[in-house]
Amino acid sequence: MLLGISIGSLSIPFSSIIDIFLEQWWGIAPSPDIPDTLVQIVMAIRLPRVVLAFLVGASLSLAGAAFQGLLKNPLADPYTLGVSSGASVGAVVVLFFHLQLPWFGSFTLPIMSIAFGLLTLFLVLFFTRAVDPRMSVETIILTGIIFSAFFSALISLMIALTGEELRQIITWLMGSVAMRSWKYVVMMLPFFIIGCLLLLVNHRELNAFAFGEEAAAHIGVHVAKRKLVILIGASLLTGAAVAVSGAIGFVGLVVPHMIRLVAGPNHRLLLPLSLLYGGAFLVLADLAARTMISPSELPIGIITSLIGAPLFAGLFLNRMKRKT
Amino acid sequence: MMLNVHDVSYQYGEKAVLQNITFTVEQGQFFGILGPNGSGKTTLLKLLSRELSLQKGTITLNAVPLASFSSKELARLVAVLPQSADSAFGYTVKETVELGRYAHQTGLFPTWTEEDEQAVAEALEQVGMAHKEQETIDCLSGGERQRVYLARALAQKPSLLFLDEPTNHMDIAQQIKLLDQLKKWTEENQLTVVAIFHDMNLASLYCDRLLLLHEGKMVGLGEPSDMIEEKQLETVFQASVRRQAHPVVSKPLLTFVPQTYSDTRQQNDSLSALTIAQDGEQIVITTPQPFKVLSSAVVGAGFQWATHFVNRHVPKHYRCDDPETEMKQYLQSHSFAVHRTIGMMTAVYLEDAVWIKSSEEEVPLFVMVTAGVGNAVDAAKAWEKRETAEGIGTINVFIFIDGQLNETAFVQAMMTTTEAKVKALYDAHVLDPETHTLATGTSTDCIAIASSQTGRLFEYAGTATPLGKAIGRFVYEATTEALRKYKKRRGDGK
Numbered sequence: 001m002l003l004g005i006s007i008g009s010l011s012i013p014f015s016s017i018i019d020i021f022l023e024q025w026w027g028i029a030p031s032p033d034i035p036d037t038l039v040q041i042v043m044a045i046r047l048p049r050v051v052l053a054f055l056v057g058a059s060l061s062l063a064g065a066a067f068q069g070l071l072k073n074p075l076a077d078p079y080t081l082g083v084s085s086g087a088s089v090g091a092v093v094v095l096f097f098h099l100q101l102p103w104f105g106s107f108t109l110p111i112m113s114i115a116f117g118l119l120t121l122f123l124v125l126f127f128t129r130a131v132d133p134r135m136s137v138e139t140i141i142l143t144g145i146i147f148s149a150f151f152s153a154l155i156s157l158m159i160a161l162t163g164e165e166l167r168q169i170i171t172w173l174m175g176s177v178a179m180r181s182w183k184y185v186v187m188m189l190p191f192f193i194i195g196c197l198l199l200l201v202n203h204r205e206l207n208a209f210a211f212g213e214e215a216a217a218h219i220g221v222h223v224a225k226r227k228l229v230i231l232i233g234a235s236l237l238t239g240a241a242v243a244v245s246g247a248i249g250f251v252g253l254v255v256p257h258m259i260r261l262v263a264g265p266n267h268r269l270l271l272p273l274s275l276l277y278g279g280a281f282l283v284l285a286d287l288a289a290r291t292m293i294s295p296s297e298l299p300i301g302i303i304t305s306l307i308g309a310p311l312f313a314g315l316f317l318n319r320m321k322r323k324t
Numbered sequence: 325m326m327l328n329v330h331d332v333s334y335q336y337g338e339k340a341v342l343q344n345i346t347f348t349v350e351q352g353q354f355f356g357i358l359g360p361n362g363s364g365k366t367t368l369l370k371l372l373s374r375e376l377s378l379q380k381g382t383i384t385l386n387a388v389p390l391a392s393f394s395s396k397e398l399a400r401l402v403a404v405l406p407q408s409a410d411s412a413f414g415y416t417v418k419e420t421v422e423l424g425r426y427a428h429q430t431g432l433f434p435t436w437t438e439e440d441e442q443a444v445a446e447a448l449e450q451v452g453m454a455h456k457e458q459e460t461i462d463c464l465s466g467g468e469r470q471r472v473y474l475a476r477a478l479a480q481k482p483s484l485l486f487l488d489e490p491t492n493h494m495d496i497a498q499q500i501k502l503l504d505q506l507k508k509w510t511e512e513n514q515l516t517v518v519a520i521f522h523d524m525n526l527a528s529l530y531c532d533r534l535l536l537l538h539e540g541k542m543v544g545l546g547e548p549s550d551m552i553e554e555k556q557l558e559t560v561f562q563a564s565v566r567r568q569a570h571p572v573v574s575k576p577l578l579t580f581v582p583q584t585y586s587d588t589r590q591q592n593d594s595l596s597a598l599t600i601a602q603d604g605e606q607i608v609i610t611t612p613q614p615f616k617v618l619s620s621a622v623v624g625a626g627f628q629w630a631t632h633f634v635n636r637h638v639p640k641h642y643r644c645d646d647p648e649t650e651m652k653q654y655l656q657s658h659s660f661a662v663h664r665t666i667g668m669m670t671a672v673y674l675e676d677a678v679w680i681k682s683s684e685e686e687v688p689l690f691v692m693v694t695a696g697v698g699n700a701v702d703a704a705k706a707w708e709k710r711e712t713a714e715g716i717g718t719i720n721v722f723i724f725i726d727g728q729l730n731e732t733a734f735v736q737a738m739m740t741t742t743e744a745k746v747k748a749l750y751d752a753h754v755l756d757p758e759t760h761t762l763a764t765g766t767s768t769d770c771i772a773i774a775s776s777q778t779g780r781l782f783e784y785a786g787t788a789t790p791l792g793k794a795i796g797r798f799v800y801e802a803t804t805e806a807l808r809k810y811k812k813r814r815g816d817g818k
Contacts, residue, residue, distance in 0.1 A: 072412050204426055204429070207423055210411045211410070211415075217395070219403075219426045220399025221426065264415075265411070
């Protein structure tokens with residue numbers, strides 16, 4: 001059902017070539033006279049990969065939109081708070097030390113990553129509170145930058161010290177949704193659902209925060225409570241996305257902006273549209289990543305920027321023209 | 325909505341920002357908070373709107389402590405218009421105002437009701453932004469944006485409205501319009517308004533009561549007319565302040581004296597620099613720098629700063645329904661700057677004008693008189709006269725003083741001049757032609773008291789003071805001489 005929506009929403013804005021490509025691709029799966037191997041490939045490899053790409057894209061865009069609104073800052077993205085850096089540290093630690101947690105097996109990496117991400121969130125919030133009891137957005141952003149810088153340094157340190165795991169670590173950091181089974185989808189889904197709910201319910205509050213915390217308080221928003229809820233929601237989405245796919249850039253920053261240019265800044269529309277288009281965007285990006293120089297694959301982060309930046313520039317230009 | 329603030333103090337770290345603030349705002353009041361930057365105004369407003377939490381003292385709304393309201397409850401009672409709260413994103417005007425309904429939408433899945441829609445439309449209408457509801461706020465001017473935020477506050481349907489310098493970014497017309505509107509709402513809808521003002525005159529014009537803050541302490545609380553004291557404001561605002569009456573509204577009007585002012589003016593002997601030009605049509609006295617004048621002249625009456633003093637000769641049968649306009653036209657056609665000119669008229673021949681200048685050791689004074697008494701009146705009997713005489717004859721008196729006069733001195737100088745003039749008429753035995761009693765003046769007499777406002781300070785000009793004595797003497801002498809010349813010419817004419 002989720003995929004159905006994604007295709008539906010995809011087919012409108014993107015060019016018809018890609019459209020045909022997709023229709024063929026999706027037309028195959030349900031028809032009965034297809035060889036089992038193909039069904040197997042689609043169901044066990046392609047479908048979970050696409051679903052995961054969608055979930056990751058949706059999470060990052062939604063989180064990005066929420067961070068931008070909450071922090072009243074168009075430059076904010078899901079990585080502003082340092083949650084992703086924390087999650088990355090968790091993943092790199094696993095790769096570096098070849099950790100294997102009991103019971104979890106190959107899922108050690110995402111589990112550790114999510115744990116580190118959440119830990120980072122609480123560290124950032126705790127630190128912010130210690131510095132500034134009112135937890136103003138400026139302090140939150142600064143704290144996020146401090147923690148991001150520190151964690152990036154940790155990651156660089158491990159990269160510098162590592163030997164044979166180097167390629168593995170770099171590949172992970174660049175981000176990818178390749179070779180992920182349904183289990184990853186299942187693991188991410190609860191975080192995704194909770195995160196989405198927490199954010200979508202708060203669309204009015206996000207509109208208020210977009211005018212600043214004082215203004216939000218004046219119109220009756222319980223600022224401290226709502227801010228915490230939104231931060232947790234966005235961080236859950238970010239942490240989960242980074243844990244399963246690595247730090248994929250650009251989606252969380254640019255998709256909300258593209259939606260704003262088209263549909264306006266009102267979070268009532270902005271949030272669900274960011275979710276849908278963010279997911280669709282990453283599905284497409286992943287498609288491009290693995291087909292452009294097939295049979296080998298490009299890191300998806302490169303594709304998101306390659307597609308996203310010109311698209312964004314085009315929309316931006318268009319809008320400026322209309323204004324003048 | 326009654327707001328009660330009792331003994332509130334606040335400090336940032338070690339620094340006390342507010343100390344022992346106590347006041348009450350009644351429902352429907354327009355309450356102003358005044359004070360220089362850093363006096364704690366904004367901190368006080370933040371405490372009132374609960375943006376900062378109270379450290380010491382109590383704040384209650386209708387006797388309920390502020391802290392016991394939930395965020396939404398408070399927002400339904402109290403709305404705030406901050407100095408600036410712009411969004412980084414391009415919301416439309418309507419979306420922005422709709423946010424004001426947040427506190428009225430309750431429940432787990434709040435819905436947008438007809439009532440919400442109504443409130444938004446009404447608020448937009450009230451601030452006159454309804455026609456721009458689909459425009460984005462970043463396309464608006466500062467003043468328009470402020471009005472949109474005001475509409476958002478109004479959409480909250482508050483009983484109490486807090487404003488932090490509401491007229492920032494607005495031009496004068498917009499300021500007056502906004503404040504008029506707020507005032508109207510306080511009167512019609514019993515809305516209570518608490519506003520921080522930068523402009524003391526606007527505050528005094530619109531507020532029912534004022535709170536004056538200085539370095540975090542209350543230095544005044546009360547009605548504007550009791551509050552605006554020159555001395556007090558000078559200590560608080562560190563600027564030279566002068567208070568006057570508003571020309572129309574029963575409120576005080578304040579003005580400031582630039583520190584550089586006295587330096588730019590010539591200090592001494594401004595009287596010897598007077599120039600007098602006379603021809604058959606007019607006598608023009610020109611001062612090298614503007615003199616402050618209190619006069620009853622046809623043009624420039626009341627208090628005025630002037631550099632040109634014109635005594636114009638008009639024909640005996642000069643008749644005009646609107647002499648002021650006619651005189652202004654005359655002055656304009658003779659290239660005088662009307663707003664810097666004191667203009668009088670007389671039918672007397674200007675060659676008969678008398679002027680006297682005081683000698684070196686006396687109070688520096690210059691007096692010019694033209695006198696005609698064909699129209700003499702006894703003020704005590706004037707009520708008996710059947711018709712107002714419209715004949716010729718006017719006594720015009722110009723007095724120039726080198727010195728600083730305050731308002732008391734100006735008025736006393738006026739009185740002393742009148743008394744000396746009456747005495748001159750008495751001694752010259754001028755009679756009212758109709759009542760045949762001693763005349764006290766004519767029906768069209770004018771006096772102008774002009775002072776250089778530099779040099780020696782004269783606080784009084786009554787007949788017991790040096791200035792009063794000089795005025796009395798010179799006006800008497802000049803008037804007597806002018807009357808003599810007038811009588812002589814009349815005698816010759818016969």
